[in-house]
Amino acid sequence: MFDTKSRVLIVDDMGTMxxxxxxxxxxxxxLDQVEAADGALAWQxxxxxxxxxxxxxxxxxxxxCTGLELLKRVRGDKRYAHLPFLLITAESEQHQILEAVKxxxxxxxxxxxxxxxxxxxxEATYQKIAGVKKx
Amino acid sequence: MxxxxxxxxxxxxxxxxxxxxxxxxxxxxILSKEYSPEILEIAHPEPxxxxxxxxxxxxxxxxxxxxxxxxxxxxxxxxFLTESRKDYHRKDLQKNGFTDVFxxxxxxxxxLSSLQTQMSQATKGxxxxxxxxxxxxxxxxxxxxxDLYLHLQANNKKIRYVSKxxxxxxxxxxxxxxxxxxxxxVTEDQMKNFxxxxxxxxxxxxxKDGLSETERLEKKARAVRDLLTGxxxxxxxxxxxxxxxxxxxxxxxEIVKAYxxxxxxxxxxxxxxxxxxxNNENTAYSHASNTxxxxxxxxxALEVGDPKEMALAGLLHDIGLSDVPAEISLxxxxxxxxxxxxIYEKHPLRSVAMIKERKxxxxxxxxxxxxxxxxxxxxxxxxxxxxxxxxxxxAQLLAFADMVDEMIEPKPGxxxxxxxxxxEKICTEALSQPASSPIDPGLLRKIxxxxxxxxxxxxx
Numbered sequence: 329m330f331d332t333k334s335r336v337l338i339v340d341d342m343g344t345m346x347x348x349x350x351x352x353x354x355x356x357x358x359l360d361q362v363e364a365a366d367g368a369l370a371w372q373x374x375x376x377x378x379x380x381x382x383x384x385x386x387x388x389x390x391x392x393c394t395g396l397e398l399l400k401r402v403r404g405d406k407r408y409a410h411l412p413f414l415l416i417t418a419e420s421e422q423h424q425i426l427e428a429v430k431x432x433x434x435x436x437x438x439x440x441x442x443x444x445x446x447x448x449x450x451e452a453t454y455q456k457i458a459g460v461k462k463x
Numbered sequence: 464m465x466x467x468x469x470x471x472x473x474x475x476x477x478x479x480x481x482x483x484x485x486x487x488x489x490x491x492x493i494l495s496k497e498y499s500p501e502i503l504e505i506a507h508p509e510p511x512x513x514x515x516x517x518x519x520x521x522x523x524x525x526x527x528x529x530x531x532x533x534x535x536x537x538x539x540x541x542x543f544l545t546e547s548r549k550d551y552h553r554k555d556l557q558k559n560g561f562t563d564v565f566x567x568x569x570x571x572x573x574x575l576s577s578l579q580t581q582m583s584q585a586t587k588g589x590x591x592x593x594x595x596x597x598x599x600x601x602x603x604x605x606x607x608x609x610d611l612y613l614h615l616q617a618n619n620k621k622i623r624y625v626s627k628x629x630x631x632x633x634x635x636x637x638x639x640x641x642x643x644x645x646x647x648x649v650t651e652d653q654m655k656n657f658x659x660x661x662x663x664x665x666x667x668x669x670x671k672d673g674l675s676e677t678e679r680l681e682k683k684a685r686a687v688r689d690l691l692t693g694x695x696x697x698x699x700x701x702x703x704x705x706x707x708x709x710x711x712x713x714x715x716x717e718i719v720k721a722y723x724x725x726x727x728x729x730x731x732x733x734x735x736x737x738x739x740x741x742n743n744e745n746t747a748y749s750h751a752s753n754t755x756x757x758x759x760x761x762x763x764a765l766e767v768g769d770p771k772e773m774a775l776a777g778l779l780h781d782i783g784l785s786d787v788p789a790e791i792s793l794x795x796x797x798x799x800x801x802x803x804x805x806i807y808e809k810h811p812l813r814s815v816a817m818i819k820e821r822k823x824x825x826x827x828x829x830x831x832x833x834x835x836x837x838x839x840x841x842x843x844x845x846x847x848x849x850x851x852x853x854x855x856x857x858a859q860l861l862a863f864a865d866m867v868d869e870m871i872e873p874k875p876g877x878x879x880x881x882x883x884x885x886x887e888k889i890c891t892e893a894l895s896q897p898a899s900s901p902i903d904p905g906l907l908r909k910i911x912x913x914x915x916x917x918x919x920x921x922x923x
Contacts, residue, residue: 342530348534440533
């Protein structure tokens with residue numbers, strides 16, 4: 329369903345969470361990973377990465393540039409607008425999801441999550457993208 | 464056989480807090496570590512029964528810790544233990560992954576019973592976990608279906624009083640009354656049988672929607688804990704203090720309405736409500752809860768102050784103690800150094816300051832009662848050594864309720880004492896030397912008169 333050779337951009341201001349999320353991706357076979365500590369650094373990574381980023385997984389609540397701001401910026405740039413984008417939220421931030429959906433997020437994951445949940449969400453995201461392409 | 468013991472991981476937990484739970488933790492294999500980025504990234508390879516987290520000394524945030532721990536140990540209970548109100552937002556931390564957050568020493572009783580439950584589950588019942596049940600819910604001469612235990616304070620032992628296949632005989636029931644037992648214990652795994660038993664009894668009484676006294680007290684304890692931990696939370700992150708104050712006040716009034724003064728709280732019901740009070744949970748919340756009920760019921764019976772205001776004062780009178788370090792608040796008055804006494808004796812002022820900081824719009828009567836609840840009629844109280852006539856009537860009533868609840872507090876080796884006995888004891892001692900009475904002797908005589916009248920009427 330998804331290509332594990334894809335390069336994943338993991339965005340979270342908490343180093344430990346980046347490591348844990350990275351580990352979950354590794355368990356699913358995604359070995360090519362790039363990390364960023366906030367939305368601004370993520371944008372920098374996105375625009376300079378070689379090979380290019382294939383999928384973005386970002387935390388919601390971050391200083392400087394939040395996950396939602398990053399999402400809007402990505403969706404507003406035609407070079408990256410098509411990229412799969414998953415937002416990670418804490419249970420306490422769930423009420424904001426509607427805004428993220430309106431801004432074009434493909435899916436969201438509520439912390440804490442395990443590799444099987446991540447796999448499920450990734451599959452749903454790729455299915456959604458495939459569906460849009462067919463239509 | 465340490466291999467077979469359940470594993471409890473402890474991160475950054477100070478030894479004195481672990482010591483607090485030593486009885487339950489003695490059944491576990493404790494792996495204690497300081498915080499480091501690695502422990503938040505790699506899970507312990509073996510199954511973990513429980514994770515205990517202390518306040519981090521590193522620059523790791525609590526949110527980071529709670530979320531990471533939950534991701535690493537998705538099926539384990541994870542408790543956060545803190546002695547500081549700084550960054551203490553119980554509900555937020557629970558949403559981020561901690562199973563529960565214990566603010567110590569206020570939460571000591573709850574922490575210990577939660578530990579006991581965890582150890583009981585981890586050892587498949589080998590370690591027993593008990594829950595307090597109210598004896599008023601147990602109708603004599605009906606087969607129980609659960610083992611009923613008693614906690615003997617004199618030697619701090621638990622004994623099985625009635626086995627599950629037997630009824631509580633009238634003889635045994637009378638014996639409990641004679642020895643002032645108002646509550647018993649049921650093991651956690653048999654609680655569903657207890658609730659089935661009480662549901663059957665309520666059904667017989669055609670009270671299908673009613674609550675057993677045990678459930679009512681559990682709900683009340685949860686509500687008071689939610690209320691007080693909400694107040695303890697550092698409010699500096701909240702921008703809308705007025706809305707927060709209104710919400711807290713609203714929660715207080717809900718508790719008063721639901722659990723302290725209901726439609727039955729008239730003059731004839733006050734004594735029954737007072738006599739039913741026990742302090743078997745021995746937590747900061749049960750003290751707030753009991754003082755609230757006592758103050759409100761004394762207010763109804765004596766027609767002093769407004770009962771609802773007195774209930775509110777009882778709920779909030781000691782919130783300032785959350786700012787007193789545990790090593791001071793846990794000591795007895797005699798054990799405190801002069802400097803420690805000075806800190807401790809400011810707690811009524813801290814309670815008032817916390818109410819004001821949170822913009823709770825409370826009547827001046829309540830604020831004064833809280834501020835003066837440790838002033839004494841003989842002039843030797845604190846924080847102001849205020850002479851008797853200057854102390855408000857409400858403050859004296861609150862002080863009396865506070866003293867009564869302190870007297871019924873269970874301690875190993877101390878005989879069980881009921882509220883009416885505590886009232887009599889305080890009145891006798893104070894009235895034998897009126898010049899050094901802590902409360903206005905006139906007020907004490909009135910209280911004593913009320914209780915004597917109950918005795919004459921046969922209610923006691």
